[in-house]
Amino acid sequence: MLVFSKARLVFLSVPKTGTTAYETALSPLASMIISDPPELKHTPLYRYNRFFRPALEKFIGPDIDVIAVMREPVSWLGSWFRYRQRSFLHGHPNGTHDLSFDAFVAAYCQQTRPPFANVGSQAKFLEPTRSGTRVSRIFRYEDQPQLIAFLEERLEAKLDLSRKNVSPEIPLGLAPEIEDRLRHRHADEFALYASLA
16 A cells, blocks of 8 residues: 555555565655555455554545555456465465366355455445545556656656566466356456446
């Protein structure tokens, strides 16, 4: 999570949406950088609302915009699947070695997910709170130029982005019946993504 006090802006770090690259590029401009532990770096909106918003509004002011990035849901799961193929996870319960992408997505659709498929939900991460706190704007991961243009204008700076924390390239295919199950079971993810301009 990044906070820009002068610009009155908070950038939430949705996992697997390129946030490490943005953190690297934007750190010199940020007033506050929450990069560790991962539970704080990847603070969802409900946790931001409970723990960070009151303090930020006290010291920065009430009109703080909160932005985030969302990735197309199948692509997002593909990134998690590839990330968990890394060698340091071999033999670990979170590892996806010896699994197909179909098996990974099918496990993600289960009521109780095994550890390797327990990767959360973008829709839940970005869900408005009961108090009315919501993300001001969600950008599509697949439309980086729109996000970059917004940040450059808002922060009055030119950004130089390079890819960071990139998962290994693995061809991914998803059987139609598995994709149908995913779209039915997690319709909220697809609806939220489709609603983004």
